[in-house]
Amino acid sequence: DAGVIQSPRHEVTEMGQEVTLRCKPISGHNSLFWYRQTMMRGLELLIYFNNNVPIDDSGMPEDRFSAKMPNASFSTLKIQPSEPRDSAVYFCASSFGDDIQYFGAGTRLSVL
């Protein structure tokens, strides 16, 4: 298996633009997690899905952030409109049953 696949690896955009981050979890995994990592705040859980259903979105910063999981093999995290303070590395992770999470390589987002 190729592992968790995230795209793009890097995204540079201007303030106010819409940003869409994509994630393909490991085949067969039934939980998917979106994290944000910054120097100041460390690794924060934004939202997670179980069997494609959002379970806990309490970490989503504000209404500008939204996440979807239309099927078991794809999820998106959207920021609209983006702001400079959204600059961070965004990770997607997936798991199945054993509590261990498998992380993608991340998307480094820079909002100018």
Add this chain to the structure above:
Amino acid sequence: SQQGEEDPQALSIQEGENATMNCSYKTSINNLQWYRQNSGRGLVHLILIRSNEREKHSGRLRVTLDTSKKSSSLLITASRAADTASYFCATDHNTDKLIFGTGTRLQVFP
């Protein structure tokens, strides 16, 4: 916040030395995990210890768990330059999600 805290924040050692990093948490756990993150990469799972276990080994890694003190330690023996990375503890509080600590940056000099 339930976020775990790790100490030290940074650790520099010579190759061959042992590295110990500690993690403390606030509420009872189902299990505790350690992850490693190389610069510019995603986190990689290293080892999981359950709340009813006190010690676990995996290769050069040794993890201990003291639930009475709500703390864990990760020992890397005979360190190598390739062990240079950030190390995070993560706690499972009987939910589907993990709470990650603040991390320890380990630098191993050849």
